[in-house]
Amino acid sequence: MKNIVTALLLVLGLVLAMPLQAQDAAEPAAEEGPTFPAVLTDTGLSIEEMKLRLIPLTVDQLEALAQEWLGIVQTQTQAVADAQIAVLNAGDNAPDALRTRVEELSDERQRGFARYSLVVDGYQKKGGDEATVDQFRAYRTAIIVEEKQNADLQTLATQALRWATQRDGGIQLGIQVGTVVAAFLGLLIVAKTVRGFARRGFGKVRNLSKLLQAFLSLVVYWITMAFGLMIVLSMLGIDITPVFALVGGLSFIVAFAFQDTLGNLAAGLMIMFNRPFDEGDYVTVAGTGGTVKSVSVVSTTVTTPDNQVIVIPNSKVWGDVITNVTASTTRRVDLVFGISYEDSIADAQRILEEVVHAHPLVLSDPEPVIRVNALGASSVDFICRPWARSADYWSIYWDLTRQVKEAFDAAGISIPYPQTDMHLHVRNAAAAATLTGPEASGDGIGRPKGAPDFGTGDDGADADSGDGRD
Template sequence: MDDLTPRVMALPEDNPLRVELEARIRGDLADVGRAVFERLNELDDRIDQLGADIEQLSGAEHIESEAYLESLSQLRYRYYEALIAFSNRRQSLGLPQLEVLKKLPQELFQYAEIQVGKVEFVGAAIRELQNRVKIRPDQTELVVALEELRIQRSRHIADLRIAIELMEQLNLDSTPYRTVALQQGNMVSLSLFDSGVFMGMVKDGWQRMRLSLVERAPDGVFRFLLFLVTLILFFWFARVVRRLTRKALDRSNLKVSNLFKDIMVSVSGGVVLILGLLMALSQMGISLGPMLAGLGVAGFIVGFALQDTLSNFASGAMILIYRPFDVDDFIEVSGATGFVKKMTLVSTTIATIDNQILVVPNNKIWGDVIKNVTAQRVRRVDLTFGISYSDDIPRTEAVLADVVSQHDKVLRSPEPVIKVHELGDSSVNFIVRPWVRTEDYWDVYWDLIRAVKLRFDDEGISIPFPQRDVHFYPAKSAAEAGQ
């Protein structure tokens, strides 16, 4: 019938074949219309009878009857869909619209309103059950009831979509109902989405947000002020804790490094600030349990991704425990040489002699040889002086000993060492090794070099430069070679 009707209507109006076929199609459509009407009347009678009998049932029979009644209602609206298609064919043949379709829009609006009410009621019940399940997740009865409500909501949304489809076939405005179907459904359907639905969702969201702000604005302002006050108090408390920690470590008899003191002061203040932030968030009504659980999972992921950084933390802890250096120590490590200015659990800041700042990761320091130049209170100055082979060795020893003894920063104990060290290619080399305080090392080093040079000049002791003797043998002539 669907294929034949357009072909018949495409024939010329004065074509005898069209006239004959059109008459037959009109008769067939009339028979189809009567069959649909009869079927609708039967469904109405069955729905009314079942609705009357269902009140007397209970238990499983009641549930089965409700499901059967729901299926009959859906079938009824499917017949309406077929009836709409049938009416469109009648109108294409010039026949008037069916009388029953004139009452259908009102019935569809009423049915859609009922389904919207069911969907919103079940949605509110689902939200309430979800909150209870979060509080008591071990209650299987709540979980089962929640799943049943979700199934029931899906069924009501499916019924609402049937009404929406029929409305669209009758060119009725179904925007409010599509908005509800999108908001309450578990997935977005492109067939339900358009500009009108989008604007309806925006207006509905704005209305809910405005009502929520009006109702909760005083509590929100109070909680925000309480949040700020809590943060300010804990900032002040963190400063107090840092000062108390610093004083306690300074007065303690424990031999801890300045680096350890700095780290402990920083950690104590940080712990207080974190506690303050958590308490402030709790005042805002934010649940800390899920947030801490999320932070734990995020911490595991971040820790796996930042293995090198965690290695720096571990190396920083080892440096604090074993204390290979302290603040203001002069160290050589990982190709960096200078004074230690600051250390965190991640890196160490070193200032070079020419005042450059180097930031070295702690795992580079702990995994390499650490040379602490200023770790000891005294150091030995190693100097080497060379004299000519023609100079007097005992006299040179006496001159060097006199120069060293006259310097006021050279320690008397341990005693300086002045010895003939080696016989070089061009000179006899003396080693001069006095002991000084660590902070006087470079002053003594430079002073002794200058003083020895001046004293050698006064005493006539030469400091030879590298030299080489070259012996030249002239070549003999041929006559001399023959003799």
């Protein structure tokens, strides 16, 4: 009976000890860290398959895999270093077999580094520690730089030649560069085609100015180019995320460095959306008159009547008074004609009306206005205000100016020029009589008889008064 009890106690002790042993056995397994598929450490795994297998992994798994690949490339680097030492010890008489061995090991290590970099990139994209990422990449960079610095010229030339002829080396780079160039040229054609369609589409929108049509078409063009380039780069496996980060960082610097340019850009957008003028309009802006040739996002180009091309910053255009001469279909021609005070006002009025109504380009509606406007110092001034189409303004202006002058000449109506009548007051009546009497000089030259002989510098005062006053 005692033996039976002892046996039962032993069995009970073993049963109780089994969970503890199982827990102790499980603890080391838990400390091993995250696991990953073993195939991911295969050096013969293709890059394309490895990219797909890395997608489901977590950050911890990628970090552990990166550590594993770090050990792999370290082993490969040690093999390359041993082969290079053998070549170095052999000196100039090193057999080709040794150099070939170095090249083969370097190629193998290069393939290992490609997969190692792929794992590190995936680790970074999924939020891995930046300091750890820098350490991973610094190891690869340091290895490559040190080997190139310590290698002899023949080894470097041989490695460069082998890299250039390898499909995953120079050939792949050439294919990528060619693809980018061909894609860029194709994008130019596509973007221009899209811009043409966009411009025709914008042209069908009512109340959309030519300037705004050109601007929106340009925006469509550059958006097409940007998206096209991003798609091409992504297809080539190039990470474009750093580009966006770079653009975001540079935007603040550009904003401060190009304040004036940004001001012109804002003014250009205001011009395009508010449409104070359009292409082909004759305007006066910033003290310059001319026909609008084009408007970009930063400047306005106008052509003066004498064919000068003037480029004006948009900030000056929008910040100044804008006079659009051709905005209206009709304009009033303002003319002023003066006649002598001795001429007939009624005859001048009749002649002006006849000349104006006889011109074929003058509009009958609104009715031309012809009125006496002012009694000037030398003439009686008429205003003549016919209406014309904007395109006929200068033709009517020049024609009427000539025709009115010719009509006035034919009717004996003079157009006076400024003149002054001088009236003289002479105290000596006898001397005054000689100015108009028979004793006055007939040729108008010299001093009339009896007139005082004033000396140079005399103020004109009479000798008996002393002050020149009565």
